[in-house]
Amino acid sequence: MGNKENIVRSTLISAGVAIAIIVVLTIGGELNPPLKNWLASTFIHNWIGKGVVSSAAFLLSILVFSFFKLRFLSLTVLLWFLVLIANASAAVLVLFFLAETFLLH
Amino acid sequence: MSYLLIFVLVSHIILGVLGAAFLVAYLLAFSKNRDDSGYLTRMSFFAFIAFTASWIFSGYYYVTYYGKAVKPIILKAEFSWAHTVLMESKEHIFLFLPFLSLALFAVTMVFRREFSENKKLSFSVVSLCFTTVSIALLVTIFGMVVSGAVAK
Numbered sequence: 333m334g335n336k337e338n339i340v341r342s343t344l345i346s347a348g349v350a351i352a353i354i355v356v357l358t359i360g361g362e363l364n365p366p367l368k369n370w371l372a373s374t375f376i377h378n379w380i381g382k383g384v385v386s387s388a389a390f391l392l393s394i395l396v397f398s399f400f401k402l403r404f405l406s407l408t409v410l411l412w413f414l415v416l417i418a419n420a421s422a423a424v425l426v427l428f429f430l431a432e433t434f435l436l437h
Numbered sequence: 438m439s440y441l442l443i444f445v446l447v448s449h450i451i452l453g454v455l456g457a458a459f460l461v462a463y464l465l466a467f468s469k470n471r472d473d474s475g476y477l478t479r480m481s482f483f484a485f486i487a488f489t490a491s492w493i494f495s496g497y498y499y500v501t502y503y504g505k506a507v508k509p510i511i512l513k514a515e516f517s518w519a520h521t522v523l524m525e526s527k528e529h530i531f532l533f534l535p536f537l538s539l540a541l542f543a544v545t546m547v548f549r550r551e552f553s554e555n556k557k558l559s560f561s562v563v564s565l566c567f568t569t570v571s572i573a574l575l576v577t578i579f580g581m582v583v584s585g586a587v588a589k
Contacts, residue, residue, distance in 0.1 A: 336547045343543040347536040358529045377500045383492070383532055390536060407548065411561035414540055415568050418533055422572055426526045433521040 341402040344410040346393035348417040350386040355421045357382045449494035456487035457573040481542040488534040519586030527579040537569040
């Protein structure tokens with residue numbers, strides 16, 4: 333049970349990490365075309381690249397965090413952390429593309 | 438557009454809506470204090486599978502057809518922001534859904550027996566589920582607007 337609880341906590345943290353990576357790659361790719369081109373040339377399409385990199389980071393993060401004893405982290409706090417990351421990331425992406433469309437161009 | 442692309446396009450919509458429907462079922466069961474914990478685990482697992490399958494189908498459509506055939510039409514038309522704001526946001530926000538639903542499934546599978554006793558935990562689980570459904574609905578609405586912009 334203890335190991336399962338640790339994996340759940342690792343999964344919650346890793347989901348937040350994966351979402352943050354999607355945001356960084358998306359905005360980074362728009363502001364820095366070589367990054368977007370690298371994703372496109374390495375993974376057929378930059379969108380596939382973002383999916384592959386975030387999924388790989390998610391799995392790697394679960395593996396790394398599962399080695400730590402995470403019982404000191406409250407499950408409720410981790411859930412709220414993920415809720416906050418998801419909502420903030422969605423808002424940041426919409427606002428970024430709004431700004432890029434109507435302000436930057 | 439080939440029959441394969443039509444199938445893929447329609448499938449990604451149906452699977453995405455199904456994923457959201459499984460999570461709404463999860464929320465309804467939760468709100469009724471339904472003590473059948475296997476039901477919550479199944480709903481969250483089915484949602485994860487549906488979102489992941491939708492991801493694969495939408496990726497195939499987006500990479501092989503949308504960028505070459507649909508995007509140029511939208512960008513030349515009156516509502517080019519449908520692509521530059523809504524589609525760009527939707528295609529990236531959508532990537533959150535498999536991670537969020539998998540996290541919900543993991544929490545439900547291991548901690549479901551604590552939901553009825555721990556109110557703080559159950560409220561945070563419901564918030565995660567509600568966030569995931571909200572994001573799925575946002576993506577669906579954006580998709581409907583983008584589809585409408587193609588005909589203009």
